[in-house]
Amino acid sequence: MGIRIFVTGGTFDKEYNEIDGTLYFKDTHLSEILELARCRVGVHIRTLMMIDSLEMNDEDRAMILDNCRKAKEDQIVITHGTDTMETTARLLGGAALSKTIVLTGAMIPYKFGSSDGLFNLGSALALVQTLPPGVYVAMNGRYYTWDNVRKNRNTGRFEELR
Amino acid sequence: MGIRIFVTGGTFDKEYNEIDGTLYFKDTHLSEILELARCRVGVHIRTLMMIDSLEMNDEDRAMILDNCRKAKEDQIVITHGTDTMETTARLLGGAALSKTIVLTGAMIPYKFGSSDGLFNLGSALALVQTLPPGVYVAMNGRYYTWDNVRKNRNTGRFEELR
Amino acid sequence: MGIRIFVTGGTFDKEYNEIDGTLYFKDTHLSEILELARCRVGVHIRTLMMIDSLEMNDEDRAMILDNCRKAKEDQIVITHGTDTMETTARLLGGAALSKTIVLTGAMIPYKFGSSDGLFNLGSALALVQTLPPGVYVAMNGRYYTWDNVRKNRNTGRFEELR
Amino acid sequence: MGIRIFVTGGTFDKEYNEIDGTLYFKDTHLSEILELARCRVGVHIRTLMMIDSLEMNDEDRAMILDNCRKAKEDQIVITHGTDTMETTARLLGGAALSKTIVLTGAMIPYKFGSSDGLFNLGSALALVQTLPPGVYVAMNGRYYTWDNVRKNRNTGRFEELR
Numbered sequence: 001m002g003i004r005i006f007v008t009g010g011t012f013d014k015e016y017n018e019i020d021g022t023l024y025f026k027d028t029h030l031s032e033i034l035e036l037a038r039c040r041v042g043v044h045i046r047t048l049m050m051i052d053s054l055e056m057n058d059e060d061r062a063m064i065l066d067n068c069r070k071a072k073e074d075q076i077v078i079t080h081g082t083d084t085m086e087t088t089a090r091l092l093g094g095a096a097l098s099k100t101i102v103l104t105g106a107m108i109p110y111k112f113g114s115s116d117g118l119f120n121l122g123s124a125l126a127l128v129q130t131l132p133p134g135v136y137v138a139m140n141g142r143y144y145t146w147d148n149v150r151k152n153r154n155t156g157r158f159e160e161l162r
Numbered sequence: 163m164g165i166r167i168f169v170t171g172g173t174f175d176k177e178y179n180e181i182d183g184t185l186y187f188k189d190t191h192l193s194e195i196l197e198l199a200r201c202r203v204g205v206h207i208r209t210l211m212m213i214d215s216l217e218m219n220d221e222d223r224a225m226i227l228d229n230c231r232k233a234k235e236d237q238i239v240i241t242h243g244t245d246t247m248e249t250t251a252r253l254l255g256g257a258a259l260s261k262t263i264v265l266t267g268a269m270i271p272y273k274f275g276s277s278d279g280l281f282n283l284g285s286a287l288a289l290v291q292t293l294p295p296g297v298y299v300a301m302n303g304r305y306y307t308w309d310n311v312r313k314n315r316n317t318g319r320f321e322e323l324r
Numbered sequence: 325m326g327i328r329i330f331v332t333g334g335t336f337d338k339e340y341n342e343i344d345g346t347l348y349f350k351d352t353h354l355s356e357i358l359e360l361a362r363c364r365v366g367v368h369i370r371t372l373m374m375i376d377s378l379e380m381n382d383e384d385r386a387m388i389l390d391n392c393r394k395a396k397e398d399q400i401v402i403t404h405g406t407d408t409m410e411t412t413a414r415l416l417g418g419a420a421l422s423k424t425i426v427l428t429g430a431m432i433p434y435k436f437g438s439s440d441g442l443f444n445l446g447s448a449l450a451l452v453q454t455l456p457p458g459v460y461v462a463m464n465g466r467y468y469t470w471d472n473v474r475k476n477r478n479t480g481r482f483e484e485l486r
Numbered sequence: 487m488g489i490r491i492f493v494t495g496g497t498f499d500k501e502y503n504e505i506d507g508t509l510y511f512k513d514t515h516l517s518e519i520l521e522l523a524r525c526r527v528g529v530h531i532r533t534l535m536m537i538d539s540l541e542m543n544d545e546d547r548a549m550i551l552d553n554c555r556k557a558k559e560d561q562i563v564i565t566h567g568t569d570t571m572e573t574t575a576r577l578l579g580g581a582a583l584s585k586t587i588v589l590t591g592a593m594i595p596y597k598f599g600s601s602d603g604l605f606n607l608g609s610a611l612a613l614v615q616t617l618p619p620g621v622y623v624a625m626n627g628r629y630y631t632w633d634n635v636r637k638n639r640n641t642g643r644f645e646e647l648r
């Protein structure tokens with residue numbers, strides 16, 4: 001069956017616009033990253049949106065949930081901006097699908113060469129194959145359940161609520 | 163308690179000698195890699211040896227097993243050359259320690275910038291936190307149990323025996 | 325005597341702030357770049373400012389000119405943001421110092437790994453050793469005299485005025 | 487007319503064979519490097535050979551000279567292994583063509599991500615546009631005339647003979 005990867009954007013996929021010096025989205029780098037990683041596990045990648053997670057609204061999240069629900073696969077990885085990853089995780093977690101869903105992202109764009117994204121994606125793909133059904137956030141070597149995670153706005157790190 | 167990481171060398175840590183154009187070992191890059199990955203999980207790194215796994219002998223492997231046995235941690239990641247990773251895995255697996263041990267490595271040296279090592283290490287650290295006691299090989303998005311894995315010499319890929 | 329390098333900031337030295345996703349300045353990467361380049365020519369680096377060249381004002385430019393005038397070296401490279409590089413070049417060119425001064429910069433921050441800055445710096449250091457006294461802009465394999473250069477705002481490329 | 491680039495191989499273009507851990511040649515990375523550098527100067531690239539310069543023989547060198555002689559361009563850059571760059575330079579220099587010829591190379595393969603090659607190529611392309619007819623070696627921020635250069639085998643650095 002393989003693993004379903006839903007791409008939603010986030011720092012992971014940001015590019016640098018050399019004309020005006022801003023960061024923007026073009027295409028996802030997921031395929032390129034998996035090739036670099038010599039990834040041998042079967043994945044199906046689908047881009048749902050390419051946005052900064054600060055701009056993700058309720059409709060976007062409902063669409064992500066809908067795609068998770070309808071996916072044939074029981075193992076789903078979602079690349080997502082870190083700023084509101086916890087919000088999407090809670091929506092998905094509350095839906096209690098009988099699937100293993102792992103959200104992951106990056107603090108540094110993949111294109112900037114020294115990204116944590118490659119490491120996080122390695123973690124997420126491992127976790128989605130080993131964790132029981134549920135919704136999880138995988139960042140920087142750790143994983144969190146959907147109802148016990150937040151991003152600390154000051155440190156930029158993920159942490160447990162309690 | 164945290165995770166114990168044993169470094170044994172392998173392609174992961176190879177360097178390029180610009181004077182004579184050969185590959186060699188200096189220090190491990192594990193700390194640097196974990197910093198790049200913004201890794202937040204507690205790890206204790208110990209370098210056991212820095213060798214090409216083709217040069218690893220029975221004594222070296224006995225020493226690795228001994229270190230796994232004596233480690234206080236129940237979660238152990240071993241970075242290892244890919245060529246004889248399966249041999250070390252079998253020795254460790256046969257010892258049936260009640261610990262989760264994950265061997266990982268890289269096809270491309272970390273220093274060459276486009277390494278699969280960062281991805282594999284992310285996988286290995288996730289797997290060691292989620293898999294039941296046993297010995298596993300984690301490479302390129304997949305994981306294998308110690309008694310069902312080999313490296314295909316022609317393709318360079320890991321695969322199941324049966 | 326060696327070559328004097330004045331650092332003024334620009335895209336060359338920009339960093340990515342992973343907490344808020346903005347670009348900012350910390351320290352210059354010039355020493356690190358020259359080490360990577362295994363540069364064997366004697367250079368003296370001095371940071372005059374670390375700013376986006378869109379924020380460079382007349383006072384800043386007067387200070388750069390003053391430093392060029394007072395420098396003991398006859399060969400001066402200035403790293404500079406590309407947006408107003410032509411303005412600084414004109415001020416320096418009009419002063420008609422009997423020195424070879426080469427301004428250079430980058431379209432992509434060095435830290436993003438795939439920078440043109442390393443290439444441009446190689447050019448600038450070569451040009452400052454070979455061109456007669458005067459003020460030049462060195463970008464992307466070409467060089468321009470101070471009174472015949474502008475950055476095309478639409479394409480992001482440097483071009484001659486006539 | 488533009489600049490002619492002759493590719494002969496060398497460390498510059500070496501690749502890492504992940505199956506057997508050796509270094510080898512496939513295709514040149516010159517076009518890719520010039521794209522990364524956003525190079526705006528017109529160049530014509532031609533691959534003459536793809537070899538380690540330790541394996542370059544008299545016939546190979548005669549062929550390089552012949553190509554320099556017949557090239558329509560007066561500005562020629564040659565990428566070359568560093569080990570015998572001085573030998574080729576002497577052959578070309580002795581021929582006294584009325585062209586500017588600059589040999590350059592790298593201590594670290596471009597594919598390894600932290601190469602001096604990008605920097606050296608920036609230098610070489612600048613020098614070929616500014617130096618008078620003659621044959622030069624451009625390495626690591628410096629340039630040498632063909633009759634006054636050697637690679638120090640111990641340090642790996644280029645230096646003047648006298």
